[in-house]
Amino acid sequence: MIYGVFSDVHSNVEAFDVVLDYFKDLGVDGYICCGDLVGYGPQPNEVVERVRALSNAYVICGNHDLAAIGRLEVEWFNPYARAAALWTRERLSEASRGYLGGLAAKLEADGFTLAHGTPRRPPEEYLLSSAQFRANIELVRRWPLFVGHSHMPLCFRVRKDAKGGVESLLLEASQTVEAARGPDGGRAPTAFNPGSVGQPRDQDSRACCAVFDSEELTFRIARLEYDVAAVQSKIREAGLPEFLALRLAFGQ
Numbered sequence: 001m002i003y004g005v006f007s008d009v010h011s012n013v014e015a016f017d018v019v020l021d022y023f024k025d026l027g028v029d030g031y032i033c034c035g036d037l038v039g040y041g042p043q044p045n046e047v048v049e050r051v052r053a054l055s056n057a058y059v060i061c062g063n064h065d066l067a068a069i070g071r072l073e074v075e076w077f078n079p080y081a082r083a084a085a086l087w088t089r090e091r092l093s094e095a096s097r098g099y100l101g102g103l104a105a106k107l108e109a110d111g112f113t114l115a116h117g118t119p120r121r122p123p124e125e126y127l128l129s130s131a132q133f134r135a136n137i138e139l140v141r142r143w144p145l146f147v148g149h150s151h152m153p154l155c156f157r158v159r160k161d162a163k164g165g166v167e168s169l170l171l172e173a174s175q176t177v178e179a180a181r182g183p184d185g186g187r188a189p190t191a192f193n194p195g196s197v198g199q200p201r202d203q204d205s206r207a208c209c210a211v212f213d214s215e216e217l218t219f220r221i222a223r224l225e226y227d228v229a230a231v232q233s234k235i236r237e238a239g240l241p242e243f244l245a246l247r248l249a250f251g252q
């Protein structure tokens with residue numbers, strides 16, 4: 001099976017439509033979404049509608065989705081995220097609210113696991129270091145693990161050559177990585193992060209997503225140009241913080 005993998009769309013329809021077209025052209029068999037459909041951006045309901053319409057999709061919620069439906073306090077959010085969360089809360093339709101409310105923060109599927117941040121603390125913890133990856137290994141039964149949250153395309157995997165060693169990779173456009181395998185050829189601990197569709201933070205402003213081949217266990221990153229200026233205009237028209245428009249152009 002070929003899966004289109006994406007995360008952190010953050011109410012950015014311009015970026016999401018380009019990503020969905022890319023997956024459609026590839027003829028993917030299904031989708032893996034690691035959460036944060038809404039927050040930051042100007043079109044939350046439109047993004048939720050598009051995700052709901054996907055068939056064979058594994059979808060979890062992120063911290064911004066929970067904040068938008070009032071299930072997570074926004075006090076610890078930075079001022080921009082907090083303003084956007086409250087703005088989103090007022091504008092979500094009943095249908096969007098119901099859909100987001102029905103999503104789990106962690107999901108075990110047939111042959112892989114999803115968690116927005118980490119399996120240990122799904123909505124909050126960022127998976128950014130080898131030590132964190134190691135600390136979460138015991139909590140996963142089905143590899144690979146797919147995460148989002150950091151808005152960075154990353155791979156963590158146990159090394160073949162050194163006992164207990166973990167490799168961490170920041171992935172570039174078109175880079176393909178393979179999940180780790182044990183001595184018997186079985187699946188070994190590996191985490192993949194497809195980066196962020198709607199608000200990349202690795203100094204590359206292009207939308208980020210990935211393609212996962214569940215037989216070959218390969219994960220390939222794609223970077224796609226989209227109309228950043230159009231989203232910036234919508235953010236300004238919506239009265240959302242100016243910084244949320246500016247950061248999209250820098251990929252930060």
Ligand code: ZN
Pocket residue numbers: 008010036062064149150151
């Ligand atoms: Zn996010």
